Amino acid sequence: GDPSSDVRPASQEVELANVQNKLFEKPSEEAEPEPEDEVEMPLPDLMDTAHYFEQAGLGLGREETFRIFLALKKLVDTHTLQSVRFWGKILGTEKNYIVAEVEYREGDEEGQEGEEEEGEESREEEADEAKEGEDDNLPTPDYKPPPVIPKEETGTGCNKKTYFVCNEPGGEWTKLPPVTPAQIVCARQIKKFFTGNLEAAVISYPPFPGTEINYLRAQIARISAGTHISPVDYYKFEEDDEDDSDGEGRDSFVENVEFEPPRVQELIDPSLSNWVHHVQHILPQGRCVWVNPTVKTETEDFEDEEEEEEREEPDEPVPEHGPPLLNPISEDSEVDSMPAWSAGLTSNLVPQYAAAVLRSNLWPGACVFGLDKKFENLYIGWGHKYTAENYSPPAPAATQEEYPSGAEVTEVPDPTVDEERALQAVQQEQLDREAEEAEMEEDDEDDD
Amino acid sequence: GDPSSDVRPASQEVELANVQNKLFEKPSEEAEPEPEDEVEMPLPDLMDTAHYFEQAGLGLGREETFRIFLALKKLVDTHTLQSVRFWGKILGTEKNYIVAEVEYREGDEEGQEGEEEEGEESREEEADEAKEGEDDNLPTPDYKPPPVIPKEETGTGCNKKTYFVCNEPGGEWTKLPPVTPAQIVCARQIKKFFTGNLEAAVISYPPFPGTEINYLRAQIARISAGTHISPVDYYKFEEDDEDDSDGEGRDSFVENVEFEPPRVQELIDPSLSNWVHHVQHILPQGRCVWVNPTVKTETEDFEDEEEEEEREEPDEPVPEHGPPLLNPISEDSEVDSMPAWSAGLTSNLVPQYAAAVLRSNLWPGACVFGLDKKFENLYIGWGHKYTAENYSPPAPAATQEEYPSGAEVTEVPDPTVDEERALQAVQQEQLDREAEEAEMEEDDEDDD
């Protein structure tokens, strides 16, 4: 029949082209004068870094990279950003996520606060329900939900950077909400594929506190903390922090202007002591900086406070510690008796111009290249940590005790007839003795 | 039938693969320790420059570029070179030429001298033949071949750099012989396709002194002189040449360590005053530095000298002058009322990271990119200069005069009978008078 009936382009394809069309709009001439102040250029030269990754056989295709480049440019044009970076791509079962990592200019956090409370509210609701139960004369459950660990402020810890995602370059960028410690703790216990739909439910055990958007944000935080590395001395702590002798407390650093790039041979040295983590380690608690969960933050009601503090004094938790910022990756723990990183050169044939490339064995898909003063981190993968063993979901928690155990509620075997009689005999004896004593007392009284 | 009978790979394809196979041989581990002295690395980062050219839509494919990169590496490994550069590719009708431009380390010119004399010898033979002719009693032709302009020494002028060519990356590199002024002068008058075979005859009018290998070398010299440009101030004259106040005499320069790269906007400024030629202009004579052709060089026989000098004194030639080295390209003459260069950016959409690109309109196929401290020249084309008008070969020279014009050889019309009679009458008269006079003399004698 008519050959054009089932011929591409399908309408979907045209739709996408129409979306991506906007990426190719030329910067209007009026907006041009800006490039004069080239000092502040938040847009990175993505094509240049992609060139290095490509030499290592990593990355996406050039056309896709270029589209992402244009999409990042759009992000820069529409937000007041201090910096922006192509974080990577997380593959999903239905769609993939393109992830951009940004930092806002100071004081420009655009509605950052609006979304914050959601997670905690749902928790408080649960608590309310529990209180309602008290009105009935049912036994009061002794279960106290573990104290909510407050999430880290935007700009610090796990929420130091903000992330935007989209499914296709050219599509709308969605800002990911800040991550809560509970989400990170739970994300560590589950292993789920991403679907590509931010609103999708995460059906898992233990139940994940949030939807895929939160799970995605939690995994991004974990991957960043585990795999974002830079050549040693590229960053340094700020001078005025120097007095704080143990590095652990320090959470900010600046670019070292005197940075002497290590030779490529040093960068791939198997000791890997020339690379350091520049993202803070996430503690088991799900935060980078440990908080004592028993000390309530000011936002909570004061009434409850005294009561609770009293009750919890006995089990004061031990503060958690992790490796400090700018810790060399040589101290990363082994993965299934393999080194945490595999290092190599981008070229065997012309080592003169090869760059150093490291691939994470802990987070397959994470990699970094380094050459002279350039380096960049990239993640392309499914968003899961490597495990040597099968994943097995955590066992359900032990069944909760409904009543405090005690004599009143403890069932005992019925007494036998002999026992009852013996008891009666003892009781009778006692009664008799008491009667005697009472008589004697009466006598005494009479004496006074 | 059997489907494999006419299936690739053809034996030719395998042959080529076998040749190129050698390119991919890994550097042996023993030869490795050298990279320590990384200061002297004659091999350029071809993949990096190709990356910039590609952004401008120029260059060859990446795999081919990579093979050329490996082929250059082989050249570096087998010769003691100071520097090597991918000059470009000249397309031919049967095969193409890959051209590498090298400079030897000082004192390492490997049999450079062996090939030099060839061109001149053939000329001298011609001269000998002419001399042989003198032995016969034939009229001596007055034709004196124009004095042979001596070619420039290796390392200076048109022969400053040495060139190697091959047809396929991985094939044997052939060193091109130095170019003679006569070849350049003739190459300017002809327009022939290259065949890809270095030994092919160049059938042209005026006859080209040499084979395709010489024609190729002459065109390379012309293209280099016309199109090799660099950002202003990238190179500077050596300090100790400073006293030589007019730049013209200076023929060497060094990299300017204090080079402040111009902004990309400046590099594409239509005035083009931020780019300079760093290869000497070739004078009409076919040399970069003019020599007086009448002053014989020392190598020639002393006997002839006096004689010739005498003869040529009257037409002492006027020295030729051309633009000096490091002359801005803004002074290049127009091409068919078009500017000599077209300038642009490699990207319209993301001008932040675009490089400046200039394409020559005089030598289509020649281009250069510049970004920060990087720049590179490249030629990919047929090796011909742009001409607005049809090519028309020069008219044949005026027929040579065999004898000096004079009364003896000038034909005059036969005298008519009247004229003969008149002459006879005159002659008779004269004879009579002479006879009379003789008689009178006799008389006088008798008198003495």
Place this chain on the structure above:
Amino acid sequence: MNSEGLTLSIEYLASTGILLSTEQKAALQTSLVMLQNAQKFHEVHFWGKIVGIKESYFIASGIGKGNELQDRKFLYSQDCMKWCMLPILADSRAQMCRSLSGRFIGDPTYEYEYIDVKIVGEGEEAEEETNTVLVKEEDRLAAVIDEIDREVHIVPRGAYVKTATGKIVTNRSFEGLNNLDCKKLCSYFHFRNTPNTDKINLLAKATLDQSIDFLEHVEHDLPKGCWALHPERGGGLIILKSLLWLGYSFYHVPGTKKFGSAYFGTGEKNIDLPFML
């Protein structure tokens, strides 16, 4: 060169210096899909690029539902995104455009001055009357592209067939040229609408396949030697370059359906060709 896979197949021509930048490829990938949809083309082909002094023109051709040879329209773009249809010129106008020389400027509205010389009167009274006509660069572009396409656009033998109804369609069973044929000029046909079998002698005619040999092959193109045939990659890829229109390159991978061509040049005919061989 078909727009699907364009960004890949154009790499076959890279050895002749035909290259698109990543930006151009990405833009073409998007805009050609939109173009095909908007103009209801059956297929869209990328045709090439005319390099101007200031800007360049990218050229695409759209094929309608009819005859692949006839139902074609040319479009140009300067940013690889917005496409404009090229005008279809009257013969006299095209003739005028073809006689313009020099480089393209890169501005479709630029006007060339064409000096039209007419001979008025007859015999000894004939006088030359000159009047200046302004020709837009867009028109010149249309004329030149038409001329290039007619003179050098080639396809391998067998890639297209003429059906019984006279329609010219892609040959689905085309499996590529074999190792021997691919090195012969007579295996490549002009893709133009002027079947002219008169040139061929009777003996040769006897072996022709009417459904395949309905196009002219390039072997007898004049001047002799106006095509340069290179087996690249040792024969794994055949490249043909036109010496008449420098910048036109054609590729074919023998034994496969893969072939295509593009023109990347200044849009000037190499009129010096006879001197250059």
Place this chain on the structure above:
Amino acid sequence: MNSEGLTLSIEYLASTGILLSTEQKAALQTSLVMLQNAQKFHEVHFWGKIVGIKESYFIASGIGKGNELQDRKFLYSQDCMKWCMLPILADSRAQMCRSLSGRFIGDPTYEYEYIDVKIVGEGEEAEEETNTVLVKEEDRLAAVIDEIDREVHIVPRGAYVKTATGKIVTNRSFEGLNNLDCKKLCSYFHFRNTPNTDKINLLAKATLDQSIDFLEHVEHDLPKGCWALHPERGGGLIILKSLLWLGYSFYHVPGTKKFGSAYFGTGEKNIDLPFML
């Protein structure tokens, strides 16, 4: 993925992170031609890459003149230049290799310790006898590649046909899947030698084409959802990713003959799959 055009067609998979560097492409372009010639293969395909801790293995498959499905040999290379044939393992040995876990090292001579547990005796006298067997990484590689190929290597419906003589050959008239079929899992077939039509109910069987549907389609693969089908470029390109063998990706351009697949991964099966969906 056929070696001719490999360096281009692999770009279709780039969106899933499957990429070769220019150096690797240039080397493969040269070495696969030599391999095909030296081993007298009818065709050579690039199969993928197993990423090891120290080095990686590049895998190619060579197809002989016979049945495309059966006459295949696998080869590996660590530098993209020198190729070694992978051993063909006995079933017991392959079984042993498959039970090894953890990452590949990247050294074909590395020896894994396999602890073989045999039950000796019968009934209550049964005892476990353990003995350690050394397994070379080369053997493990062969076993894993065979397993991956058997479990996830797919082709579009109609790309291959079974001739009357039972030979399986490329379908020359395959024109690609259309816009609707390409989005259905049942249009993709396992390219393996275990035709098993028993699973299919009688009603479905009635519509099958014996010459085309001789392979199993992937729709009923377990666990359900073990294939992720993405229409990329808005449907202009279909990508299928296996969730069982993470790193296996397949592409098909609907309406064209273009399809192919490659595996770029660690060579470990995703045994956690049921928990992850």
